[in-house]
Amino acid sequence: MRLLSDGYRRSPFVLIFILIMLKMALFRQFVFHGIQIDKLIGDAAAVLVLLCIAELLTSAKWKGTVFGWLNGLLSLMLFASTVYFSYYGTVPTYTALHGLNQVLQIRSSVGASIQPANYLFFIDILVLVFVYIVKLVRGDHNRGRKHAAKLSYVWIAAVIGLIVSGFYMKAGSAIANEMVEAESLGFLNYQVAAAVKANKENQAIKNGDLAETAAAAASLQATYSYRDTNAALNYFGAAKGKNVIVVQLEAFQNFPIHLSLGGKEITPVLNQLVGDSFYFPHFFQQIGQGNTSDAEFMSNSSIYPAGVIAMSTGYGDRVVPSLPRLLKQEDYKSNTFHINDVTFWDRNLLYPALGFDKYYDKPSFKNDHFNAFGASDEELYRVGLEKLQALQEQSKPFYAQFITASSHHPFKVPVNKQQITLPDALKDTQLGDYLTAVNYTDYALGKFIDGLKASGLWDNTMLVVYGDHFGLQTKDNDDTWVSEQLGIHYDERISRFNIPLIIHVPGEGAKVVEGVGGQVDIMPTVSNLLGISLGDEGFTAFGHDLLNIDHNVVGMRYYLPTGSFFNNDILFVPGKGFDDGTALDLRTMEKITDISPYQDDYNYILELMKLSDNYVRLLPKRAP
Structure with missing residues (x-):
């Protein structure tokens, strides 16, 4: 315990980095059922950038406190996201915070989704708090002792982290499947990518026109053969x-x-x-x-x-x-x-x-x-x-x-x-x-x-x-x-x-x-x-x-990745894109080996849902 205390005092940066990375690996195990070392590099890069920022902006006196709070915050985020995944089957982005005020209303459902293993995210925090209490009791406040990382090394680490994170986000930018994107980018990079994507969409919609979007939707739907004939409407x-x-x-x-x-x-x-x-x-x-x-x-x-x-x-x-x-x-x-x-x-x-x-x-x-x-x-x-x-x-x-x-x-x-x-x-x-x-x-x-x-x-x-x-x-x-x-x-x-x-x-x-x-x-x-x-x-x-x-063809997202759809024959779920997707027969529920006939439906439903998103964003606001 003394060794842990000394290590934490001398180098909170290194210790917290190791602890958070262990939790990132745990998160991947819970959600993606495997640690995947190559993808864990993306997590490491994002964590490195975050800790470098904290190191550069925090005085020596407050480093232990700031790094401790960062560890606690990320632990809570990973814990909550794991529970969220357990219930919803998807990795949440920061937009899920809008629903925090609903949690108390469904606390019985949330509680039923928590598994005992999920609390592993907090074990180290309990240990560190115990160490801190022991130090207070002993009167060891470490007041005269300061240890600051060399700023040049921190800057280099931050730049490397940014470059690696940027590489991962660029490589995953074309992935429509949110789960595959989250797995490829890593938890923190996935949040940044979601924010960047939302900003691009908001900027694009500023120049949009509701009537033009409605016309585009009608034009697109006219290309799909919903009906074999033009018979009079039944019923x-x-x-x-x-x-x-x-x-x-x-x-x-x-x-x-x-x-x-x-x-x-x-x-x-x-x-x-x-x-x-x-x-x-x-x-x-x-x-x-x-x-x-x-x-x-x-x-x-x-x-x-x-x-x-x-x-x-x-x-x-x-x-x-x-x-x-x-x-x-x-x-x-x-x-x-x-x-x-x-x-x-x-x-x-x-x-x-x-x-x-x-x-x-x-x-x-x-x-x-x-x-x-x-x-x-x-x-x-x-x-x-x-x-x-x-x-x-x-x-x-x-x-x-x-x-x-x-x-x-x-x-x-x-x-x-x-x-x-x-x-x-x-x-x-x-x-x-x-x-x-x-x-x-x-x-x-x-x-x-x-x-x-x-x-x-x-x-x-x-x-x-x-x-x-x-x-x-x-x-x-x-x-x-x-x-x-x-x-x-x-x-x-x-x-x-x-x-x-x-x-x-x-x-x-x-x-x-x-x-x-x-x-x-x-x-x-x-x-x-x-x-x-x-x-x-x-x-x-x-x-x-x-x-x-x-x-008919109907799209689904959130509980299935964007690009998923049902038509009269199948359920289709994309991988990184269409080619590595899977299709199941709706009646037999057996896998379809040849998915090539459904490429047009995939392209169509992606465009239709995009137009729907644009349409609702352009709807006029109500008077106060």
Whole structure:
């Protein structure tokens, strides 16, 4: 211990460099499953630059303190990023800091994502603090002793570090896959590269034009063969004049539909609804950093999430073309319901941006302490039904959006609310907890539907039900084990990102739509059923009406690297680019060896998402 104390006193630069590099190696092991010495050089260069700056700007008296704080800060960043990766499956950039105020709201989910090994990032700090306390007790303050590195050597080290870091960033500048980019550049260089890229995009957009961008998007989409023929639109106006209720189900994947355990259906309500509705079994999430709030944004606007920031946070100050605004022209009242505080994910900005007339949040509901968010789905629907009946009495058509929360991670349902009994093999597992939560969510939806029928609203209402994003965490649910437990073929990407979309239109009956779709397609599909022509309205949509296309391609980013897409046949995930990417058949979930036929789809979706990003950045800001 004395030796460590002396070493730290004489050369904090060297000791802290070694400690931080050990943590960088640990981070790579956690995230990339290997230390990769050649790539670790990029980390070393960035750390060297950072420490050289501290060495040059800090007096001898404060060096120990400054280097100690740097070590602590980087330890915390690497720890948080590891936990973030464990939950989201991607390496965060500095833009994730915008979501720090949300952490307390999802602390149970965050806590469940932490592994004991993650605390290895802090072991050295505990030792150093102990050494410091021992020194204080002994009265050894080292006041008269100063040791400064020779400035010439520090400058040389800083220049070398900058050159090496610059080399790594230049070599990785063409990589669209964020995970590959982070792995290649190193954690700190990746943050700098993200900032440089954001600055370039912001500078480029200053000279942009919204109308030109919309025209470019329309022109690009015209090059893709979404339809084989120019036949008249099917189902146009099938729900014209009807009320619209959209239910966004929290963490709801598609596989529980029609699934039974021990002879008992997991989702009996949704199963019955599928038998009398349009059902889209090959429908996928497309959310970005904003998760549930991004799904709300997309389903109402048909604009891709930007990926680098929650859309509610980044663009909540805009006037967003949306379904509520279109329906307002038809004299609809638009309300949205969520049992959490409206400031969660900046929904207090999101809802005005989307043009909702009114929102109902936490104070509107009785807290029955279902989970960390508060009220149960049953309470959500109880209040919602009261408000909708009031609008019915005023003879006002309405658009109502319900954001459920009872199936939120970590999927703990109070015992008195559980509706099913799990097989012994699934008890005390995340899969078992998830199925229990999903079953309750289905049960509560059933009670809501019963209430709509009893109130006379059902026959005059189009009901849209979809999942916002995945529920099962890959680290807790090996796909082979899940497949064995449930008797299905479960894939960690295709099955995980596959969410349901069900649209019930009174009098239309059942139809299974086999084509692929994504959350950007909800708004155009709903608009078609309501008899609203987006073309006639001059509305720019980046999705398509799923009832009237023969082919589709939808992009995904954040949970998969930029450039990933689903089309009617495959899921494609790029490597450094297209050529080293992988494709999986959506039906068999087997790897496709020849990916060459999908090059055009890859190029197309990259350009479409770029135009979507430009479009939303150019939207006008709302008046204060």
